[in-house]
Amino acid sequence: MASNSEPLGPPPRPAAIINHVTSTNEPFPDPNELDAATKVHTQGDFQIEARKLPISKAGPIDELNERLGIPVPEMIFGDNLIKITHKPSNWSISFDAFGALNRVDKEGKKLLKVSYAKDWERTREDTTMKIKNIVKPYDWSYTTDYSGTESEGGGGQRLAPGTGHSIPLALLQRRDPMLFFEEVILYESELDDNGISIYSCKVRVHEKRMLLLCRLFMRLDGVVVRINDTRVYVDFDQHYVIREYTAKEELFQSLNRKLVMSGRLPDDVTIALRDPNILDPLLTVKKQTTDTVRFG
Amino acid sequence: MSDLDRAIAQLRSCRPIPESQVREICHKARELLIEEGNVVTVAAPVTICGDIHGQFHDLMELFRVGGDVPDTNYLFMGDFVDRGFYSLETFLLLLCLKVRYPDRMTLIRGNHESRQITTVYGFYDECIRKYGSANVWRYCCDVFDYLALGAIVLGASNTLSTGTEPVDEDTEIEVCDQSGTVMSRFPRPMPRPNSAEGPARSPNGGGGGSGDRTGPPGSGASGSSGGSIGNPTGAVLCVHGGLSPLIDTVDKIRLIDRKQEVPHEGAMCDLLWSDPDEIDGWGLSPRGAGFLFGADIVKIFNHRNDLSLIARAHQLVMEGFKEMFDASIVTVWSAPNYCYRCGNVAAVLELSEDESGTGLFARSNGDVGRSDGGRGVMMEGETFVRNGPARRYRVFQAAPQDSRGMPAKKPVADYFL
Numbered sequence: 001m002a003s004n005s006e007p008l009g010p011p012p013r014p015a016a017i018i019n020h021v022t023s024t025n026e027p028f029p030d031p032n033e034l035d036a037a038t039k040v041h042t043q044g045d046f047q048i049e050a051r052k053l054p055i056s057k058a059g060p061i062d063e064l065n066e067r068l069g070i071p072v073p074e075m076i077f078g079d080n081l082i083k084i085t086h087k088p089s090n091w092s093i094s095f096d097a098f099g100a101l102n103r104v105d106k107e108g109k110k111l112l113k114v115s116y117a118k119d120w121e122r123t124r125e126d127t128t129m130k131i132k133n134i135v136k137p138y139d140w141s142y143t144t145d146y147s148g149t150e151s152e153g154g155g156g157q158r159l160a161p162g163t164g165h166s167i168p169l170a171l172l173q174r175r176d177p178m179l180f181f182e183e184v185i186l187y188e189s190e191l192d193d194n195g196i197s198i199y200s201c202k203v204r205v206h207e208k209r210m211l212l213l214c215r216l217f218m219r220l221d222g223v224v225v226r227i228n229d230t231r232v233y234v235d236f237d238q239h240y241v242i243r244e245y246t247a248k249e250e251l252f253q254s255l256n257r258k259l260v261m262s263g264r265l266p267d268d269v270t271i272a273l274r275d276p277n278i279l280d281p282l283l284t285v286k287k288q289t290t291d292t293v294r295f296g
Numbered sequence: 297m298s299d300l301d302r303a304i305a306q307l308r309s310c311r312p313i314p315e316s317q318v319r320e321i322c323h324k325a326r327e328l329l330i331e332e333g334n335v336v337t338v339a340a341p342v343t344i345c346g347d348i349h350g351q352f353h354d355l356m357e358l359f360r361v362g363g364d365v366p367d368t369n370y371l372f373m374g375d376f377v378d379r380g381f382y383s384l385e386t387f388l389l390l391l392c393l394k395v396r397y398p399d400r401m402t403l404i405r406g407n408h409e410s411r412q413i414t415t416v417y418g419f420y421d422e423c424i425r426k427y428g429s430a431n432v433w434r435y436c437c438d439v440f441d442y443l444a445l446g447a448i449v450l451g452a453s454n455t456l457s458t459g460t461e462p463v464d465e466d467t468e469i470e471v472c473d474q475s476g477t478v479m480s481r482f483p484r485p486m487p488r489p490n491s492a493e494g495p496a497r498s499p500n501g502g503g504g505g506s507g508d509r510t511g512p513p514g515s516g517a518s519g520s521s522g523g524s525i526g527n528p529t530g531a532v533l534c535v536h537g538g539l540s541p542l543i544d545t546v547d548k549i550r551l552i553d554r555k556q557e558v559p560h561e562g563a564m565c566d567l568l569w570s571d572p573d574e575i576d577g578w579g580l581s582p583r584g585a586g587f588l589f590g591a592d593i594v595k596i597f598n599h600r601n602d603l604s605l606i607a608r609a610h611q612l613v614m615e616g617f618k619e620m621f622d623a624s625i626v627t628v629w630s631a632p633n634y635c636y637r638c639g640n641v642a643a644v645l646e647l648s649e650d651e652s653g654t655g656l657f658a659r660s661n662g663d664v665g666r667s668d669g670g671r672g673v674m675m676e677g678e679t680f681v682r683n684g685p686a687r688r689y690r691v692f693q694a695a696p697q698d699s700r701g702m703p704a705k706k707p708v709a710d711y712f713l
Contacts, residue, residue, distance in 0.1 A: 054639020057614045074612045075638055108582060116560050117584030123561035131541060135579035135588050172713055181709035185637065192569075192583055193413055202712050213712055221416065267424070270416070277712075 034079060041180035043205050044236035045088055045295070050182035050203060053079040064098065070106050070138040072097075073189035073197065080184050082201045082212065084232065086241075086295055091153030093232060093243070095214050097186040100146040100199050108137030114194045115222025115252075141218050142189055142197040145287075147230040147245045148214070153295070162290035165242050167233040172211055180205035195219040196274075210234045217276040223252050227276055227283055239295040248283035258282045300396055307389040310352050310382060312426050318388065322435040324395050329442035334550050335533075336444045338402050340452040340685075342369045344534060344645040346609030346628035347406065348390075350380025350418065353695040354632050354642065355389070361474045361692045362644045365393050366400040371447055373609040373628065374406020374536035374568070377436075378417035379635055384426055387419075387436060405443035406536040406609065407568040410558040441555050445567050448546065449532040449607075449647060452685035454484075457648035467686065474692035484686075530604030532647065532685060537610045538625075539589050539597055540566030541578050546601050560585070571611060572625055591621035598624055604684045607645060616643025616691045623684055633694035646688040 038051040056064065056078035064072050072078075076097055083094035111134075114120075152158050181204050188198040197218040204211055212232040219225045226249045233242045250258075259269045259282070272278045297305075303313045303321065313321075343362045348355050362368055376390055377383035394401045407413060414420050414433070423433035456463040456470055461478055463470065468484035533546065542563040543549055552564050559565050566587055573579065573588040581588055594606060606625040612634055619626045632642035 054633075055612075055614055058618065061614070075634070111582060111584075113584030119560055120585035131578040131580060131587070133579055134582050135573060135575055137582045140582045169713060173711070175711065178709050192581070192586060193407065193417065194583065202710075204709065204712070211713070267421075271421075 037079075038081070039180075039182060041205055042087075043179065043207075043210065045086055045239065046210070046234055046236060047085045047087055048180060048203060048205055048210065049081065049083040049085070050184050051079065051081040052182075052184055053077065064101075067098065068101050068104075068106070070101070070104065071136065072101060073142055073187045075185075075188040077185055077187060080186055082182075082184050082203060082214070084210075084212065084234065084241075086153060086157070086239075089153030089155055089157050089295055090151070091157045091293065091295070092151045093148040093159075093241075094151075095146070095148050095184075095186065095201050095212075095230075097199075099149045100144050100186050100216075101142065103144040103146040104142050105139035108134075108139055111137055111139070112141050112220055112223060114192075114220070140189075141191065141220055141226075142187065142199075142216075143218050143226055143228070144199065144216055145228055145245070145247060146199075146214075146216070147243060148232065153293075157293050157295060159241070159243055159291035159293045162242075162292055165240070165292050166290065167211070167231055167242050167244055168209075171209060172233075176206040176208075178204050178206065180210075191220060195221045195223075208235070208237050210236070215276065219252075219273060219279075221252065225250050225252060225255055225273075225279060225283065227280055241293050241295075243291045245287070245289045246285060247287040248280070249286050250279075250283040255279065255282055300392060304389065304392045304396060307385055307392060308356070310385050312384055313388065315427055315429075315432055318432050319435050321388070321392055321395060322439050325391050325439050326442050328395060328398055329439070329444070330555075332442075332444050334445045334552055334554050335546060336402050336404070336447040338369070338371055338447050338449050338534075339649075340449055340647045341457065341649040342371050342402075342449055342452075342647055343690075344449070344532075344607050344628055344647065345370060345372045345630040346642075346644075347375035347612075347631050348372070348380075348386055349375055349408070349631045349634070350377055350383030350386050350422070351631050351634075351636075351694075352380065352382030352386045352389075354630075355386055357474070357632070357692055357695040358630055358642070358644060361690050362646070366397040369400050371402040371449070371534055372404070373534055373607070374404050374443070375408045375609060376403075376406070377419040378408045378414055380418075380631070381422070383414075383419040383422050384432070384436075391439065402447055403443055404447055404534065404536060405440060405445055405554075405558070405568060407558060409440035409443055411437045411440075412557070437557075441557065445552065445554050445564060446533060446535040446546075446549055449534065451650050452532060452647040453650035454683055454686050455648070456686040456688055457646075468684065469686070470688045472688065472690055474690070476690075479691070530598070530602050530683065530685075532605045532607055533601070533603050534607045535567050536608060537566070537568045538570035538572055538587075538606070538608050539593060540570060541587060542566065544597070544600065546603075569610075572608075572620055572627075591624070594621050594624045612638065612640065614638075614640045616641045617645065617689050626687075632692060636694075641691050641693055643689045643691045646690060647685050648688070 034051060037053050038049055041048045056076050060078050061072060061076060064076065064078055078097050081094060081096050083092055085092040150159055184201045186199040186201065191197055199216050201212065201214040214230040216228040229246045231244045256269065259272050264272060303317055306313055345358065359365065372390060376387045390403060394403055408417065420433050424430060455465050456467055466483045467481050469482040471479045473479055540563040554564060558568055570587040570589060572594065573590060575588060575590040576592060577590055578593060579588040598604065598606065607628055608625065609628055611627050613627050613629045617626055617628050626645065628643060628645050630642045630644055633639055
């Protein structure tokens with residue numbers, strides 16, 4: 001069989017010329033070129049890494065499906081990564097697609113349905129009586145409460161529930177020079193054209209502090225909108241890290257009403273519904289936790 | 297130069313044409329499309345393309361790689377609009393080419409060719425932005441309602457036409473890159489009695505599911521639609537999404553009243569929305585709407601309709617194409633670097649012409665029971681698969697960003713909180 005399976009073709013093609021992710025021509029680096037696609041910035045005792053590569057290929061997708069036990073979203077950036085390391089202790093927190101998807105409900109205990117599911121089912125009762133089995137029920141909205149993968153420091157440093165600290169918003173609102181900025185997407189699904197589910201990470205580093213925002217934004221049209229935010233704040237001078245996790249949710253109709261009541265025209269409501277920054281203050285907080293870790 | 301040729305030239309340079317001209321062209325297109333059946337018959341050679349999604353510059357790259365119109369005969373399987381920044385220019389160019397060269401250009405409907413979907417996913421906004429009113433969007437949507445739901449490709453050869461390099465007779469699948477350089481070739485497997493394992497399923501490891509055959513597209517194992525060399529191949533059905541439990545023969549597709557907005561119910565909806573999956577029989581999507589279908593469904597359908605292959609689009613695949621279920625169905629994806637951020641490659645599928653000329657007549661044209669004496673449903677366990685056409689996949693990357701006349705997309709540093 002193997003002899004049959006061997007490609008007949010010419011010798012393997014020469015290695016593609018790889019553009020770095022910062023090139024103006026879109027890059028298609030081989031996933032093996034992880035280092036070339038990783039930007040590293042060091043500030044004080046901390047190292048920040050951001051890796052951006054194309055969506056995963058069929059092989060890695062099959063592997064990931066297997067490891068996770070659920071089908072992955074159609075846009076899966078399996079090689080992407082954001083990582084913050086405290087170098088002296090080797091403590092780190094990282095964000096990747098596997099970690100995020102591993103926190104998705106894999107049994108579909110509270111299965112969401114698209115807005116027109118009832119109509120869809122009703123009009124098919126006669127013809128499709130026999131087709132009853134829902135294929136692999138799981139939370140296909142890919143809602144996750146992932147707040148990073150932590151690796152303990154050499155001195156046992158770990159994030160622990162809050163000690164009165166909170167992220168100093170006033171300091172972060174100042175227009176301090178930005179020494180490093182990156183945005184990395186971990187996965188995205190169009191929910192079969194019923195909305196969007198996207199997990200993206202943004203990081204900005206200043207001389208004395210940095211902020212990382214990792215956000216799950218899920219809008220199921222006509223049904224519900226969710227924003228799960230994990231913010232990681234690092235104070236380089238005082239050597240501490242705060243992690244804040246906030247889960248927010250609002251029923252679609254209620255959100256729609258709020259947007260209309262704010263004086264928006266129908267077209268502007270459509271646009272607003274695509275922008276998590278506009279929606280964020282209109283959602284109801286469901287859960288909030290704060291953890292901190294201190295070094296030296 | 298006629299007005300139409302001028303419009304084509306203007307659209308090729310990615311500039312919109314005046315509203316009055318859009319109206320005229322949409323009107324002409326509708327007159328043309330209304331004459332087409334729900335399932336258009338297309339003779340090989342033909343180049344089959346998947347989703348484009350408004351990525352105009354990548355469509356130009358597709359024409360560069362696949363050959364220009366009218367030199368190459370094209371079949372586009374829908375989803376011309378939404379997501380990308382140039383849905384308008386993309387759709388209007390394809391439509392103008394359809395009007396100008398009706399026999400060289402086949403357009404079938406995707407789930408995005410719908411009023412409801414385009415309102416949410418970008419095409420509507422783009423029309424408003426570029427024309428200041430929704431008129432052009434309305435003209436286009438009226439054309440959408442007349443697009444065919446599928447196509448049947450007849451007369452495809454089981455050997456490849458000579459590309460840039462000579463091809464052996466027993467090559468079933470060839471994958472080449474955008475400059476035409478052959479990346480890999482797969483011979484047609486000899487029929488082997490009693491092969492429990494069977495040859496590996498497809499160039500990108502589709503049906504098999506194991507993760508060890510990765511690398512450049514087509515670097516996996518051999519393709520396989522069995523059968524002996526020298527027979528004309530079965531027909532190829534092209535449809536945007538997939539099959540429907542309400543449709544057991546291609547003739548039933550022909551009976552649908554298609555001239556309407558894509559409905560939420562019925563066979564028309566399924567043809568544009570359903571997906572193949574590694575399951576037995578039919579399944580319901582966990583989303584609460586939409587069907588999934590397994591290998592057995594495809595094989596029974598192909599057998600009953602004398603098809604050798606179903607070509608469909610609708611799902612993003614990193615390698616640009618993905619053959620599944622012993623090469624009985626293939627997903628073709630033609631939007632490279634989808635949404636300008638996925639970094640995927642795209643592909644088109646070339647079927648060459650059976651030069652013996654017998655293929656067009658010797659077979660059932662996708663109608664049930666014409667060549668097999670009305671044999672019924674395939675018996676369970678039977679592994680009969682129609683001899684597949686030879687397939688050349690041309691894989692290509694996104695157009696260089698500097699050709700787009702838009703600024704390089706770099707993350708905009710912002711003081712997010």
